Amino acid sequence: MVRKHNNQLPENLPQLQNLIKRDPTSYKEEFLQQHQHFQNTIELFQLAPDQPNKTLDELVTFMAQVAQCYPTELSKFPQQLIDLMQKYNTLLDSSVRMNICKALILLRNKNLLMPTDLLELFFQLLRCQDKALRQFLENHIITDIKNMNMKHKNAKLNTTLQKFMFTMLKDTNVHAVKMSLDIMIELYKKNVWNDAKTVNVIATACFSKITKVMVAALKFFLGKDPEEKDSDNSDSEDEVDPREVMMANKVNKKTRKRAKELSKVKKLAAKAYKKKSQAVSFNFSAIHLLHDPQDMAEKLLKQLEVTNQRFEVKLMTLDVISRLIGLHNLFLFNYYSYIQRFMQPHQREVTRILQFAAQASHDLVPPDVIEPVLKTLANNFITERNSSDVMAIGLNAVREICSRCPLSLSEDLLRDLAQYKSYRDRSVMMAAKSLIQLYRHVRPDLLHKKDRGRPTEASDEIETFDYGKIDAKDYVPGADVLLSQEKSNEEIEINSESGSDDDEWIDIDQSDEEEESVEEEEDEKEDKINGSNRKNLKAKKSKKEVLEEKKALAQQVTIERILTDEDFKKIDVANLQKQLQTTGQGRKRKMEDDNANNKSELVKLSDIENIYKKRKHDKQTRIQSVKEGQEGREKFGYKDGRVNIHCSKTNREKRKKKNYQMIKHKVQRKVKRSFKDKQIALRNHLIKLKKMK
Template identity: 60%
Template structure:
């Protein structure tokens, strides 16, 4: 009797693959047979590459799985697959093409294929009309480059890949160019290719591409700041409510599903807590790394004037140009008359246009260039023929522009706008007062005398700068506060005590006034006022018969003397603070005291809190659209109004029509208090009847009526 042959290894590739990985030498002959079979199938497949060959598909994956066991035999295997993809990439069957790509990725993960060769091939495959393949390749390219730069950045490999990818941005195939831009931007966001070279290629090639999708992707890359804010908002909205989940699990019925959900919520809460503890990573946005911002802004503005793209694309151009002008303080005078054309209340997304006008304003732009924008806003927005919301938005936009270029405002215009501080609508009134507050700090001379308000100490120290003048500090602002020893002198006291027991070293001067440097301006004023009061009280009887004119003259002389003493004291303090800043290293506690002193200078007795003027790089849209609205009632006030309306009113709802409350109710009334189990049989009768049931019911009804007659 002949035994059947149970050796099915040539046909059972998964079993052979498992055995080869365990003992490659014992199954070398079987592998050679399969490899020769692969070569023969490959020759047949090359004759008609558009057809799917399932046998070739299986044997390719088999060889890729065990290629590391026989590196000498499989040396040409990756090259054969790569040549097949290069020659027939666009005509291959999608299933076969995906099989060859997965086999090459498997070989790449085993370091059997050079990274540069395989990645260049995959970039070329981005031209294939297969969306799933392109998405798969994009994910692999980003992951592979990230893994290669995990321990240390391979600058040579990165430089070669970047040069190849830059050429792909100019590819005639729009899909390949778009995918290349997406890969570069994603690698930049992952801090892998976050060098200026990548940013400037996107700026010079991507932002001026003829392909609209590449152009929009590149412009969005330079506008990524707003997207990050939206992601932060979405993260704050999607916070894990662990406390609510624990309470729900305690109250609800215990099931396996709810237990699993609670465990998942706990994991998410732990992960979110760890994420909050991590130190934030601060990266420069791409717009800061542009080598030639002036050339880029001029090129984008020229492209904007000649483009026929959608209005949304034009807004992206305006946004990028305005950010370049504001951040790098560029001169592009043609931009301001161009944007003035869109400053109409009926213009679509006009608040964003106002935002761009504010972003493009900076101190180096002459006021004559930006003044027409302010006049246009005043004529089109800040007029009583418009609604209060439009007027408030116009005033807010004017404030944001003037915050960055105060010299653009004229005296007549600011005084006209300041008259809206008493407008009947509170939104307009508050916007006008915010503009007045801004110029109280910047240029109070432009305001009417009654609008300047009480001058603070910080305003008195601030100098009005001319156009192009920069404020250079030779010391730390507010360092005078450190001249007092915190251990021996109380901040609130008026006593003049000199002590060197603390940690601060008093700075002396050659003019002999070093001992008085430990006092601040308030101490000097208080001591002088006390001395003057004592002198006035002691000499009051002797001076009763003197002439009143002489008293006035003596008062003026004493006031001048006080002012001279105060000026000398301030000058000595500043000199001592400058010397202290040059000889000491300030600690965190020192800066806290300095900040507290600077904060104290910005307030007066009438205004108890400092002004907050945000001079951020990017103008927030909320700062322009933020208008005052009357707040709705809170829950308590709404309940009070509801309860007040219910007074002296009959009880709402079903009314009991019985004369005697103790008498019995009808069956219909009793049915309302019964549970569903008692009424289930009646609910079944309410189910929709079929046509046959309706016929039978009608026949029965007619027969019943006939009998009754």
């Protein structure tokens, strides 16, 4: 190979770097010369490490670029840079320190440096007072750990780094602790370190004395995982299809009642499909992976009682404690008495505090612990001395708490709150009705008889709700409808076969036999009527027996058969019809919202702030909204349909612009005359004709 411009190579490092990568053997002598120059520069640099050194930056970059070409000569080069950074990390100039870090990353990408050695060094460098360097190192650490766990989890490496990270959280340097926590949180969000060990290490940061670190850890447990919506899983065949009810409505006699029932079934089917299509409101999050949530909740509450942090930080802590209590069914009775002092209408962020009270309620909390909270709500919010919005928010909060702990509301207080269903303000009225609707599903016996609504088959199946009782069914509810449908189909087939046989018989005139048969038929009708009455009385007496029979049939179907998608669709349609089929007389009512059976893990703030009210606007705001709606719309009024706007107009168009006195006589002609006026006009006309003759 012909070598040119050898005299310029010692000064032109990028050119020498390019030539060495092409032919390392031919340019080994020049490399050794630069390597000796690098060693001399290092010795001189250590005399003044706080000064910038451009020569050292160029030589470090050059050595890192050609390190793979001369592995023997540069075997100690990575460790030499690491020792230099560990010795002078805080004294180095920012540009020199950044350049050496980039060279180390380059060596790591070429697998000339162990990942543990480099990452431990970078974690130590987070103590430096250099924000740009810390951000650069954070991005590299996250990317490097993610790439190392791309194909498979490197358990050994992850364990080593997590131990080192745990020690970093106890460091005295604020920047190092905060950056280490941010790295762990980002790795969890990227599903790299999403194990229980990482979560419990982050949980220790909730008790840090550094406010920034504590707030970052609290926000981590308050955040949600991104909702994963898979469009492929949604199948239109799994929807509740009300076509059976529609077909029955077509075949049967058309009545107004059947039409109303059909519309209700359609709405219920749409609502059921909407609930199925919605993603889970709170996916598998970090708060589920805690080893000892009870201990964490107790420590957070103890820390909250003695802290002097800002009110926003206190709200975050209250939120985390409420989620711990609600998700893990914890017992922390002091929490309810602590949060009770903030339940005032004038309190800042009072709706969020009510949300925390609802999130901390669950079925296992004793009712006498939650009852003082409900009484405080009733006394401070649901009184006529407050505005209607405050009363509605109080009723909504009571509903959300009772949906999770129904036994906490006494019968007297429930009936007092139910009386607001006829309140003059719509928002209070609707909030009270939603509370009544909730207890229709859970404990209708606490309501007044007129508030229980029309009894249906679904309401008859409601079991008594006791403290600590778990409603775990060993069968598919409503599966008994499959057997009843099969029996009805068999009866139809038998009737069709018997009907075909009857057609073959020939009628014979026998007057005496006909008279006897008519008398027998009348006797049979009377017996049927009496029998049906006895059956109705028997049904009223043995309602529990009927429910037990349905349960037995449902268990039989669940055990003996493998249910298909078509079977589940039939069961869903039957369960919807149960909410419409009445079992007794009662007043009409609207469809029911199954809030008790569809409660989510978290309480939405919009459920408490939900106020049914049309907001009032002043005249100026209404005029502005009207004008905004008129933008881009054609001008209202007469549309001139002429092709040529300069052509003449019709007499009708001209008449609109004339003075009324000019066309008054023409307008009067079009006035309809009475019958008497017509007679007078006809008489005058005939007289005139006679005179003309």
